[in-house]
Amino acid sequence: MNICQILLSTGEGGLEKHVREMSISLNKAGHTVSVIADPQFLNTLPEQIQRFPVNACLSRNNPLLWLSVLYFIHRSKADIVHAQANKATAVLNKCRHFHSAKTVGTLHNIKSRVKDYAKLDQAIAVSNTLRSQLNIANAVAVYNGIATPTVKAINLYEDFGLNPDLPTFCAVGRLVETKGFDLLLKAIDGLHLNLLIIGEGKERPHLQKQIQALSRNTHCRLTGYRPDVSSLMQACDGVLISSRREGFSYVCSEALLLKIPILSTDVPVANEVLDNTLIVPIADTNAFRQRLESLLANPARWQNLMQDAIALAHTSMTMEAMTEKTVSVYQTLIEN
Template sequence: MKVMQIMGGSGEGGLEKHVVELSNEMSKHCDVVVVAHEKYKDRFVDDVEFVPLDLSKSRRSLSLLYKLLKIVQSHKPDIVHAQANKAGLMVASIRRFLPCKTAVTIHNLKKNLNFTKYFDLSIGVSKGVSQQLTGDNRITTIYNGINKPDVTGNQLHLPDFSDSELPLILAVGRLVPAKGFDVLLEAWLGVEANLLIAGEGPDRAELETLIERSDHLQKHVKLLGNRSDISKLIERAELVVISSRREGFSYVFSETLLSRTPVISTDVPIPNEILPSEYICPVECSDSLQKMINQTLSCRDQLQERFQPIFDYADGHLQIDNMVQSSLSEYRTVLGLGS
C-alpha cells in the first residue's frame, strides 16, 4: 500500500506533530509519501519520501492546486490523506482528477465541514469532532496517539512557593482565550494549592495582571513560559487541570494519562469521552471548576487507585501504535483490501 499524507500551512503545533509522528511510524508498515512545506523535511525518517510544496498560500490558487495535482498523479498513491481543513479543502477541489481513494482527518471543531462529504474516508480526532462530519462516506474516530513520555535527562527546576507543602498542580497550553486560563485563575482564588502554568502566548500580560491583583494568586500561581521539560512537569505534578473553552484533541490530556498522572477537565474533547463525570465540569464556569478541583484534592491519597482503569485505557488507546494500526485498517477497508 502506498499512502500520501498532505499537510497545509507552515505552523508549529499539534497538527505538525501528528503528521510527523504518524508518517514516521507508518513508514514501518507501508510506503509513505509526505507533501508539506520544506521546513519540515528533516523531521521525517529516511523511509518517508518527502516532497516539498509550500501549501501555506491561498487554497484557491489555481497554480498551487495544479502543482499538487501533478505531484499526486506522478506518485500514484493508493490513498491520499489530507490532514486538517486547509489540505482537505485543497484535495476536495481536485478530487475528480485523482486516480486514487481519498481520506481527510479533521483536528478541530469547525463551523462548516461540508467538504468532508467528498472524501472516501473522514476521520475525527475525537468523537466530538466526528459528530460534525457529513456525508455518506465512511466516518470514524481515531484518537491521536503519542509515544510514552520520556522523563530522562536533566534535573527538573521549579520556582519556589511560600508554602511548598501544598499540592503542586499543573496546567499546560498556549496563553490564548481557548485554553481558559483566566477562568482557572478565577477558580484558584478559592483553592489552597500551588499552580504552575506552562506555556506562552498573547494573553500573558492579561494573566499577569490578574495574578498581580490578588495576594492569594501571587503566592500560589507561577507562569513558567515555554518549557522543554513538560513531561517531567507532568510527572512531578499531583494533578493536571485542563480549563479549555474548546479543544479538538488535547495532547496534554494524552501525555498526562500516559504519565499516570491524574487529570481533570472542562467539558471538551477528548477528556469528556474518557473521564468519569466527576472529573468533568462545565466550560467557562470558575465556580464549578473550583469545586471540582477542591473535591478532587480532598481525596488526593486515593487518586492513583481511582485513575488506574483510566491509565490502563490510555495505554491501550492513546499510544502511537494504536493510531497507526487503526489508520491502516481504515485504509484497507476503503481500498477493499479487508482487515
C-alpha cells in the same frame, strides 16, 4: 502501502505534531510515506520520508495551490492520499477526479463547515465528538496517539521557588485565549496550591498580570516553552485542563499515559474518557473551583476515578494504537 499525507497549515501546534509523528510511525511500520506541505514543516521530517514543498500560505481556492498538490500526488504514486484538517481536505476534493488514489480526510477541530469530508472515500475524526459533527456514514473515530512519555526526576520546588508544603498542579498549552488559562487563574485564586502553566504565547503579559494579583495563598509560575513537559507533568500532583474548546487534547492523553489525575472542562477527548465527576462546564470558574476543592479533600478517590480512563488510554491513545487503526482504515479502502 504508498501513503501521501497533505498538510496545508503553517506554524507549529497539535496538528503539525500529529502529521509528523504519524508519518514517522507509518514509515517505521514499513510503508512508503511522502508529505505535501509547507517547506518549514518539511524541514522537520527525517530524510526517509519523501518531501514535496508547496506554498501553504496560498488560499485553498488558489489554482496554484491545488494544481501543485495534484502534481505532487502524481509524483508520489500513492495508493492512499490523506488530507489533514479542513484546508487540505478542501484542496484534495478539487483534485479527486484527476488521480486514482483512495482519499482520506481527518477532522481535527470543531468546524462550522465539514461537507468536504463526505466527498472523500473515508473520513476520520480524532474524537467521537468530532465524528458526530461530521454526521456521515463514512466517518470513523481514531484517537490521536503519542509515543510513550519519557521522564526524568525534577525538583519543582527548587527549580521554580514553589512552596513544598502545598499540592502542585500544572496546565499545559499555548498561551492563547482558547486554552482558558485566564479562567483557570480566576478559579484557583485563594486556594492553597502551586500551579505551573507550561507553554508560551501572546497571552503571556495578560496572564502575568493576573498572577501578580493572586492571593498570597496561591503560587503560580509561567514556565515558558519547555522541552521536558512530560517530566514536569510527572512531578506534579495533577493536571488541570481549562480549555474553552478543543478537537483533541494531547495534554489529556499524555497525563493519562503518565497516570496523573486530571480535572478538565467539557472538551474532547477528556469528556469522552474521564469519569463525569472530573468534567466541569466550560468557562464556569465557580464549578471548577468547587470541584477542585472537593478532589483535593480526597486524593485517593480522585486517583480511583482515573483508573478506567488510564486503562483505555494505554490501549487506544498510544502511537502504536493510532497507527494500527489508521492502517486498518487504509487497507479496507484498498481492498474495497
